[in-house]
Amino acid sequence: MLRQAGIELAGVTFDPMIASFVLDPGRRSHAIENLSLEHLAHALPSYEDVVGKGKNAQGFPAIAPSVAGDYSGTRSMAVLALQAVFQPFLERMAAEPLFRGIEMPLIEVLVDMEWRGIAIDAEVFARLGREFQEELSTLVRQIYAAAGEEFNLNSPKQLGAVLFEKLQLPVLKKTKTGVSTDADVLAQLAAMGHEVPHLILEHRELQKLLSTYVDVLPGAVNPRTGRIHTTFNQTGAATGRLSSSDPNLQNIPVRSPRGEAIRRGFVPGPEWVFVVADYSQIELRLMAHMSEDPAFIAAFRRGGDIHRETAAIIFDVPAPEVTSEMRARAKTINFATIYGQGPFALAKQLDIPQQDAKEFIAAYFERFAGVRAFLDRQVEHARDQGYVETLFGRRRYIPEIKDKNFNTRAFGERTAQNSPLQGSAADLIKRAMISIHHGLRAQGLEAQMLLQVHDELVFEAPLAEVDAVRDLVKREMESAADLLVPLVADVGVGPNWLDAKA
DNA sequence: TTCCGAGTCAGG
DNA sequence: CCTGACTCGG
Numbered sequence: 001m002l003r004q005a006g007i008e009l010a011g012v013t014f015d016p017m018i019a020s021f022v023l024d025p026g027r028r029s030h031a032i033e034n035l036s037l038e039h040l041a042h043a044l045p046s047y048e049d050v051v052g053k054g055k056n057a058q059g060f061p062a063i064a065p066s067v068a069g070d071y072s073g074t075r076s077m078a079v080l081a082l083q084a085v086f087q088p089f090l091e092r093m094a095a096e097p098l099f100r101g102i103e104m105p106l107i108e109v110l111v112d113m114e115w116r117g118i119a120i121d122a123e124v125f126a127r128l129g130r131e132f133q134e135e136l137s138t139l140v141r142q143i144y145a146a147a148g149e150e151f152n153l154n155s156p157k158q159l160g161a162v163l164f165e166k167l168q169l170p171v172l173k174k175t176k177t178g179v180s181t182d183a184d185v186l187a188q189l190a191a192m193g194h195e196v197p198h199l200i201l202e203h204r205e206l207q208k209l210l211s212t213y214v215d216v217l218p219g220a221v222n223p224r225t226g227r228i229h230t231t232f233n234q235t236g237a238a239t240g241r242l243s244s245s246d247p248n249l250q251n252i253p254v255r256s257p258r259g260e261a262i263r264r265g266f267v268p269g270p271e272w273v274f275v276v277a278d279y280s281q282i283e284l285r286l287m288a289h290m291s292e293d294p295a296f297i298a299a300f301r302r303g304g305d306i307h308r309e310t311a312a313i314i315f316d317v318p319a320p321e322v323t324s325e326m327r328a329r330a331k332t333i334n335f336a337t338i339y340g341q342g343p344f345a346l347a348k349q350l351d352i353p354q355q356d357a358k359e360f361i362a363a364y365f366e367r368f369a370g371v372r373a374f375l376d377r378q379v380e381h382a383r384d385q386g387y388v389e390t391l392f393g394r395r396r397y398i399p400e401i402k403d404k405n406f407n408t409r410a411f412g413e414r415t416a417q418n419s420p421l422q423g424s425a426a427d428l429i430k431r432a433m434i435s436i437h438h439g440l441r442a443q444g445l446e447a448q449m450l451l452q453v454h455d456e457l458v459f460e461a462p463l464a465e466v467d468a469v470r471d472l473v474k475r476e477m478e479s480a481a482d483l484l485v486p487l488v489a490d491v492g493v494g495p496n497w498l499d500a501k502a
Numbered sequence: 503t504t505c506c507g508a509g510t511c512a513g514g
Numbered sequence: 515c516c517t518g519a520c521t522c523g524g
Contacts, residue, residue, distance in 0.1 A: 154521055156509055175509065182510060208511060212519060239516060241514085248518045251513035259512080283514095339515040411515095418515040422514090454514040454516090506524090514516075 003115060012107065016082035021235035022099045023089055026397050030235040036078040039085045044074050098393050102430050109437045109449065110232045117227030118450045124265035125218045132210045139203045146196050153203055156181050169194060209253060213262050220247045239419050240394045240426040242452055250453045266497035268460035273493055274500035275466065277473045278456035280488040281306050282425045283338050289483040290420065293370025300485035307331040313367050333364050337371065340417030375417045382416035390423035391481065425455060432480040433457065439472045458497060466493055
C-alpha cells in the first residue's frame with residue numbers, strides 16, 4: 001500500500017501480528033483488532049466499520065479524513081501498546097531468534113515477491129480454455145447418455161442419486177450427510193468396470209482445472225502491471241508455513257498432463273528465464289536428523305533414492321532388487337510416518353486390510369527404532385509441556401492431546417508428530433529465502449524471487465545471470481542448516497514453470 | 503442478495 | 515498432517 005503511494009518503508013522493527021504468530025501460531029486470528037481486544041482490552045474499529053461492507057463499501061480514499069485518521073491513529077497506538085505486551089513474552093520464551101532472525105526479516109522478502117508478481121501467457125490459457133471446454137461438453141453428453149438422464153454433475157447429492165439409486169452401484173463410503181462420491185470411491189467403481197464413474201472422474205478433473213485455474217487466473221492479472229500478484233500470509237498456518245491467497249499460487253496443478261499444461265502457462269518476463277529450486281525430501285531428511293535414527297541417516301548419506309533405500313531396508317533386499325511395487329509401498333509409509341498416520345489411515349491409502357498395515361508399520365519401526373522413539377517423544381512432550389517445537393524453536397501448542405474424546409486426542413498426537421517436521425522445513429526455507437534475497441542484492445543481480453511453494457522457490461532471471469543465480473540459490477538453500485544428513489536442493493532453468501523443474 | 507457448512511480437490 | 519478455492523444448497 002505504502003509502496004503504491006511512493007513510500008518505501010525501512011527499519012521496521014516490530015510487527016505485533018508476527019509477534020503473536022511466533023508466540024502462538026495456532027491462534028484463530030492474529031488480526032490487530034483481535035489482538036487489541038484480547039491483550040489491551042480495547043476495541044478498534046474494523047476496516048469494515050470504516051468503509052462499509054458488501055455493495056455499500058467505499059474505497060479508503062473516499063473516507064472522511066477525520067474517520068480515516070481515527071482508524072489509522074488508533075491502530076498505530078495499538079501497535080505500540082502491543083509491542084510492550086509481547087516483547088517481554090518473546091524474551092521469556094526465547095522466541096527472539098525466531099522473531100528477529102527469521103520472521104521479521106522475511107517480511108520485506110515477501111513484500112518484494114508480492115510486488116513483483118508473476119506473468120502468465122494469455123495465449124496458453126485461452127487455448128486451454130477452449131480445449132477443456134470442448135472435452136467437457138463431450139463428456140457431459142456421454143455421461144447423460146450413459147446415465148439415461150440429465151442432472152447437475154456438480155452436485156454430489158444428485159450424482160449420488162444417479163449412481164447409487166438409479167444405476168444401483170454399490171455404496172463404498174458414506175459422508176456425514178449421505179453417500180460419498182469422492183475420487184477414491186469413483187476410482188474403485190471404475191476399476192470394477194463401470195463406465196459412468198470413469199467419465200465422472202474425467203469430468204471432475206476438467207471442471208476443477210477449468211473453474212479454479214484456467215477460467216480464473218487470466219482475470220487475476222493486474223492490468224497495470226500485466227502480472228498476477230498473490231498475497232503471502234505469514235501468520236496463517238499453525239505449523240509456521242506460509243499460505244497464499246487471492247489467488248492461491250501454492251496449489252497450481254502439476255500432477256496430471258492437463259495440470260502440467262497449466263504450469264507451462266506461467267512464464268518469465270520477455271528475454272528472461274525461470275530458475276526453480278526445490279528441496280529434495282526435506283521433511284524426511286529432517287526426520288532423519290531430528291530422530292538421529294542410524295539406519296535413516298545412513299540411507300540418506302548413501303545418497304540416491306530414499307524411497308528405494310527404505311524399501312531395501314524394510315523388505316531386506318539389496319537396493320537394486322527393489323521392485324517398483326516395493327518402492328511404492330515404502331514411499332507411502334514414509335509419508336504416512338511424516339503425517340503421524342496409524343494403521344487405519346495407511347490401510348485405506350494402500351487399500352490393504354488394517355491388520356496387514358499394522359504388520360507393515362511394525363516391520364518399518366523395527367528397522368527404524370530411532371524414528372519410533374522420536375515420534376513417541378513428540379507426543380510425550382506435547383502431553384508434558386503442552387506444545388511441540390521445531391529446529392528453530394517455533395512452538396505449537398496442542399491442547400487436543402489431553403482431550404477426553406479419542407478421535408480428538410488421536411488428532412492431537414498426529415499433530416504433535418507432524419508439526420515439528422513440517423514446521424522445521426518451513427523454518428529452513430524461510431532462512432534460505434532471507435539469505436538469497438540479500439545475496440541477490442549484494443551481487444547486484446536483477447533476478448528476483450517470485451514464489452515459494454513450501455519446499456520450492458521460483459525465480460526469474462536475465463539469461464546472463466542464470467549461472468550466478470543457480471549457484472547462489474543452491475548454496476543458500478543447502479546451507480540453511482547444518483544437519484546430520486546432507487540438505488539437497490535441485491535447481492532447474494527453463495522458459496516456463498513446468499520446464500524449469502529439473 | 504448474502505452467508506455458511508459440507509463435499510470435493512488442487513498443492514505441499 | 516498443512517493449506518485455499520470452487521460448487522451446491524439451505
